[in-house]
Amino acid sequence: MSDSAVRLSGVSFSYSGVESDSLAKLELSLRPGEFVVLAGPSGSGKTTLTRLINGLIPHYYEGSLLGQVVVDGIDPSANALWRLPVGSVFQNPRAQFFTTDTTSEIAFGVENLGLPTAEILSRVEEAISAMGLADLRDRSVFALSGGEKQRVACASVAAVRPAIYVLDEPSANLDLESTRQLREIMAGWKAGGATVVVAEHRLGFLRDLADRVLLFADGQLRTEFSGADFRSLNDEQLHQLGLRSAWGETMTATQGPPGGDCFEITGLRCRHRSTHAPGLSAPRPEDAVHVDHLRIPKGKVTVLVGANGSGKTTLATWLGGLRRDREGRLNDGRRNWNTAERRRRVFLVLQDVNHQLFTESVAEEIALSARLAGPTGLPILSEAEIMERLDLVAVADRHPMSLSTGQKQRVAVATALASGREVVVLDEPTAGLDLHHMNAVADALRVLADSGRTVLVATHDIELVAACADLVIRLDHGILTPV
Amino acid sequence: MARELFRLDPRTTLLLVAVLNVVMFSAGFAAGAGVARMIFMTIPTVLAVGLGRWLAALGYTTLVWLAFSFETWSLDVWWLGGLNLILAGLASLVARLAPGIFMAYIAVISIRVGELMAGLAAIHLPRLVIIPAAVILRFLPTVREESASVQTAMSARGLSLTRVGPLAWLEYRLIPLIMSTLRCGEELSQAALTRGLGRPVRTHRIARIGMRPVDVLTLGAMVTGIGVWIVG
Numbered sequence: 001m002s003d004s005a006v007r008l009s010g011v012s013f014s015y016s017g018v019e020s021d022s023l024a025k026l027e028l029s030l031r032p033g034e035f036v037v038l039a040g041p042s043g044s045g046k047t048t049l050t051r052l053i054n055g056l057i058p059h060y061y062e063g064s065l066l067g068q069v070v071v072d073g074i075d076p077s078a079n080a081l082w083r084l085p086v087g088s089v090f091q092n093p094r095a096q097f098f099t100t101d102t103t104s105e106i107a108f109g110v111e112n113l114g115l116p117t118a119e120i121l122s123r124v125e126e127a128i129s130a131m132g133l134a135d136l137r138d139r140s141v142f143a144l145s146g147g148e149k150q151r152v153a154c155a156s157v158a159a160v161r162p163a164i165y166v167l168d169e170p171s172a173n174l175d176l177e178s179t180r181q182l183r184e185i186m187a188g189w190k191a192g193g194a195t196v197v198v199a200e201h202r203l204g205f206l207r208d209l210a211d212r213v214l215l216f217a218d219g220q221l222r223t224e225f226s227g228a229d230f231r232s233l234n235d236e237q238l239h240q241l242g243l244r245s246a247w248g249e250t251m252t253a254t255q256g257p258p259g260g261d262c263f264e265i266t267g268l269r270c271r272h273r274s275t276h277a278p279g280l281s282a283p284r285p286e287d288a289v290h291v292d293h294l295r296i297p298k299g300k301v302t303v304l305v306g307a308n309g310s311g312k313t314t315l316a317t318w319l320g321g322l323r324r325d326r327e328g329r330l331n332d333g334r335r336n337w338n339t340a341e342r343r344r345r346v347f348l349v350l351q352d353v354n355h356q357l358f359t360e361s362v363a364e365e366i367a368l369s370a371r372l373a374g375p376t377g378l379p380i381l382s383e384a385e386i387m388e389r390l391d392l393v394a395v396a397d398r399h400p401m402s403l404s405t406g407q408k409q410r411v412a413v414a415t416a417l418a419s420g421r422e423v424v425v426l427d428e429p430t431a432g433l434d435l436h437h438m439n440a441v442a443d444a445l446r447v448l449a450d451s452g453r454t455v456l457v458a459t460h461d462i463e464l465v466a467a468c469a470d471l472v473i474r475l476d477h478g479i480l481t482p483v
Numbered sequence: 484m485a486r487e488l489f490r491l492d493p494r495t496t497l498l499l500v501a502v503l504n505v506v507m508f509s510a511g512f513a514a515g516a517g518v519a520r521m522i523f524m525t526i527p528t529v530l531a532v533g534l535g536r537w538l539a540a541l542g543y544t545t546l547v548w549l550a551f552s553f554e555t556w557s558l559d560v561w562w563l564g565g566l567n568l569i570l571a572g573l574a575s576l577v578a579r580l581a582p583g584i585f586m587a588y589i590a591v592i593s594i595r596v597g598e599l600m601a602g603l604a605a606i607h608l609p610r611l612v613i614i615p616a617a618v619i620l621r622f623l624p625t626v627r628e629e630s631a632s633v634q635t636a637m638s639a640r641g642l643s644l645t646r647v648g649p650l651a652w653l654e655y656r657l658i659p660l661i662m663s664t665l666r667c668g669e670e671l672s673q674a675a676l677t678r679g680l681g682r683p684v685r686t687h688r689i690a691r692i693g694m695r696p697v698d699v700l701t702l703g704a705m706v707t708g709i710g711v712w713i714v715g
Contacts, residue, residue, distance in 0.1 A: 104597030114684030
């Protein structure tokens with residue numbers, strides 16, 4: 001045993017093919033049992049530090065590593081990755097499962113220890129009961145919500161009983177309730193004496209757990225706060241540090257029913273749709289929506305909030321004309337839009353922006369939308385003007401896939417603007433974004449509304465609501481409820 | 484659960500895929516061979532219905548029996564001349580390929596990754612074979628999910644075949660799919676590595692595998708089919 005759980009002395013790392021250091025001259029020592037939060041903007045070195053601790057650097061990512069890393073008394077460079085007593089949970093719950101059913105998944109890590117079957121089963125049961133996962137036993141992982149997937153991932157890691165847990169933006173795709181459940185799990189690890197390292201943009205749910213908060217910027221450890229000092233910072237001070245709010249978890253922006261010109265949705269009924277999940281009989285439900293009457297003001301930003309599973313995505317895809325439910329009307333004040341018309345006149349920005357960027361440069365992506373644009377009564381902006389207003393001029397020639405998630409979202413908004421469509425619907429455009437990028441996306445949504453587009457944003461990002469909403473509506477189990 | 488009753492042990496499934504293909508491609512036209520082929524054509528239908536895939540079972544069964552009937556019947560009737568030869572060849576190809584393809588589909592939808600790893604380990608295959616096989620099985624549904632997402636995104640942008648032309652359409656369809664599948668693959672490898680895949684120990688897997696009534700029935704049908712083929 002050593003007296004620090006993790007020790008880094010004079011550590012610099014640059015990924016191969018990248019000139020600048022992703023982390024520079026880092027001195028750091030983490031005590032066993034300490035709960036440490038890594039904060040700072042995207043690209044500041046947080047994720048690189050998590051990879052140094054869980055051994056993905058240098059075992060998966062190549063590059064130049066200087067200085068010395070010691071994890072639980074072991075040098076990761078000189079030892080195989082499986083020797084490190086570290087459990088890792090990643091950002092994307094979709095892609096961290098090796099098997100396709102929950103019980104095998106929870107067992108996977110323990111199985112790899114080479115333990116006898118009885119011991120594996122008892123550890124799996126222990127993890128299931130410790131995390132309250134009894135209802136998720138023997139389910140297809142393809143039928144789980146994001147929050148459920150992340151809890152299964154945590155259970156799988158915990159069943160191995162690592163001394164150190166490393167989590168890289170585990171809450172990026174989770175709603176408030178799932179985030180609260182994740183917090184409970186991490187509190188349990190802390191109480192059990194494990195060392196926990198979490199890189200996160202959302203700080204609210206970690207506020208009371210943190211023993212230390214390390215603030216990174218440009219690959220450097222800029223400042224550190226004790227847990228108590230961190231809890232004494234208010235949101236304004238956090239914003240000045242470039243960090244997301246740690247306090248604002250309740251909605252404040254509410255307004256009365258909108259006046260003026262509105263789109264109206266009436267009598268919408270979307271039913272559960274289920275598809276077969278491979279290898280298992282459990283269906284994957286698509287959430288039902290039941291909206292009698294909803295007014296969406298024209299030329300404004302309307303934010304639709306609600307937990308995962310509340311039907312936000314279903315409503316968004318219906319508006320985009322990608323569902324054929326017969327019941328339900330969208331009226332623009334004069335006439336109804338049928339499915340084909342919604343598909344032509346409503347621009348949908350889907351949850352995973354990576355699926356909807358198709359060309360080789362940002363400029364070409366915008367030009368493609370402009371080329372496909374139909375007639376519109378709205379002001380048409382030139383491609384140059386669009387890039388100017390959405391702050392994309394500097395990246396006009398870059399490949400869309402080489403951009404950060406926040407930049408990709410702005411490119412998607414740019415294509416929406418170029419398409420000339422009157423209504424733009426976005427699904428979770430700020431998942432996993434830091435303060436700077438979240439604000440940039442909020443500005444982009446304002447640009448849309450200021451150009452006469454009607455914007456509907458489905459999100460559970462409370463700060464996005466504060467940054468751009470003209471009107472907030474809430475969907476709860478598919479039904480509109482007061483905010 | 485009723486559907487569980489029709490899920491074979493992964494080893495039975497894989498054996499069935501192999502034997503079925505051998506029978507389909509080696510069986511000639513003697514009476515026994517024809518009966519053997521009919522038996523092996525029917526097994527996938529029964530399994531698919533048992534797994535609740537009614538539509539797929541109906542489509543496969545209709546296609547394969549039409550093709551099989553035409554192949555057999557056309558041997559006796561030559562009045563179509565050259566066209567007959569082409570049609571008979573085509574029917575024969577479908578009748579012999581379709582059962583193998585459909586059985587592979589059943590294998591993919593019914594075998595769980597954990598069971599496959601347990602099953603292959605039980606017959607002492609090396610890890611070098613087991614892990615890639617598990618990864619492929621794990622990845623097929625992901626590719627299908629990603630592909631559906633890209634298709635949705637293209638519809639949302641209005642990128643239809645008629646509006647952008649076939650070449651551009653194919654590019655827009657494939658590039659994001661390849662990119663996102665690669666990224667999923669990377670994330671999956673990282674997660675697997677950090678969870679001890681590759682530790683040089685003999686692993687026990689908890690997935691329950693073993694012979695059940697449905698395996699015995701299936702093996703019985705296979706033995707009967709081969710018996711009829713050899714005797715006839």
